Amino acid sequence: MPYTTNTTIDALARELREAKRVLVTTHQKPDGDAMGSVLAVVRACAAAGVHAEGWVVDPCEGNLRAFEGTTKVTHVDPRAPQLPEGEFDLVVVVDTGAWTQLEVIAPWLRERTDRVIGLDHHARGDDVAARRVVDVSCGSCTALLVGLVQAMSIDLAAGADGAGRHSIAEALYMGLATDTGWFRFPNARAREFELAARLLAAGVDKNAMYQQLEQSSRAERILLQARALSSLSFVDASAEIGGGNVAVMRLRASDFSETGALLEETSGLVNVPMEIASVRASVLVVEDAAAGVTKLSFRSKPPAMDGRFIDVNELAARFGGGGHVHAAGAKQRASIDEVAAKVLNELRR
Ligand SMILES: [Mn+2]
Known part of the structure; x- marks a missing residue:
């Protein structure tokens, strides 16, 4: 089966809204887009009143973890791998659809294939998710997720704390900015700039984010x-x-x-x-x-x-x-x- 879209964003948004317990995962060694995607989906579910949590296999850089805030994400050490605890009626895989990038959780996912949905922007992948939307024209996976959040009728600014940080928009911007090399790479096209403008309008503090992501070295x-x-x-x-x-x-x-x-x-x-x-x-x-x-x-x-x-x-x-x-x-x-x-x-x- 080719790695292409086999459902709609609206249908996936409906599944998420109707779910009770959602697990969101991504490729091992998550980058900014992978972590941003996990955080955005977990926060969108929370805003919709659905229990959701993230589950990722490390290593994950500290400057990315700093964006988690109070959002629940379990980090698993690949040298002592564990599987997710508890049961979930929906599992979301973001920013990948390849078994080779999901090694630790692959056996667990294979037992729940019918409950797994995928959202990705890569050209290659496998049959990890029964229902998926794959859009290679998106500069980041989070660019694709903007549409999902919208289809769930959730405000992009939702989830923000008192200081305006840790919103859905911030998580989406993290993926968009890092996957486009801060809007320098060829995948930063008119649409990506448009999305950035919308996320900034939703309260994203891009200067603070740049400092935290790119100027936090020792x-x-x-x-x-x-x-x-x-x-x-x-x-x-x-x-x-x-x-x-x-x-x-x-x-x-x-x-x-x-x-x-x-x-x-x-x-x-x-x-x-x-x-x-x-x-x-x-x-x-x-x-x-x-x-x-x-x-x-x-x-x-x-x-x-x-x-x-x-x-x-x-x-x-x-x-x-x-x-x-x-x-x-x-x-x-x-x-x-x-x-x-x-x-x-x-x-x-
Ligand atoms: Mn990506």
């Missing part, structure tokens, strides 16, 4: 970035893998201990060298002393004017990893020096 993270950037080198990639300049950075265990930064504070770092015009791909090599492995992150730019690009999914596969054409990762049980040498070899091969 100093240790920036000090670690300085270490990574000072390790930056450039490699001429072979024509076979696509050619051009590849940026390589490395972080040793001592970089973490001396700056006090944590392993998870490397997130996003691999993207920094992509700001350089000539760089076609970027590789970050990180020593994870505690796990006894060396981690690799790969990013590449979309095809240049000459149509050439570097397929980092293929590159990561040479290290036993994988991902997407332009974003991938791998892990090796070898020293950082061995792995870094292998990276240079593979790039030049």
Whole structure:
């Protein structure tokens, strides 16, 4: 069965209004859109007088969790996975429809297929939800959920606390802003700006949100970035893998201990060298002393004017990893020096 819409937003809104206990979940390692989508649906149900709660599999960054307020969301540790407690007559899966992104809860969902509904904006997915609306023209899943909230006849400003925070609109804006790179990516079109305007009119404090989401790093993270950037080198990639300049950075265990930064504070770092015009791909090599492995992150730019690009999914596969054409990762049980040498070899091969 193709991964397409097989019902209407109005029908899903009706199901939600008529439900008694609703569980809302999303893909493992939720990002801003996933968390925003979960919070928005839980809050819309609450405003409609329906019991609802969120259930997500971590890791989930603290700056996202800060947006939960009093909204009930259970966070599950993937290393000690548990299933939802209690019974629910409706389960909502947002921002994904792929079994591979729902590993922990998949067996539980498969036992309740007829009770699962889905709302998503991705092109690929499986038969996770019996009834679903999939709209790839939405810049974020929350952009799709604006219509759901409206169809439920719930005010976008509902749920706000005394300070005007933690409303449905705020959750929707979190997904919209983060999935569109704060309205810079190609998926920020006229409609996304229109939605943003409506959410701002509903009381969203975009400046406070930007600060909380994008300017809440610890100093240790920036000090670690300085270490990574000072390790930056450039490699001429072979024509076979696509050619051009590849940026390589490395972080040793001592970089973490001396700056006090944590392993998870490397997130996003691999993207920094992509700001350089000539760089076609970027590789970050990180020593994870505690796990006894060396981690690799790969990013590449979309095809240049000459149509050439570097397929980092293929590159990561040479290290036993994988991902997407332009974003991938791998892990090796070898020293950082061995792995870094292998990276240079593979790039030049
Ligand atoms: Mn999304």
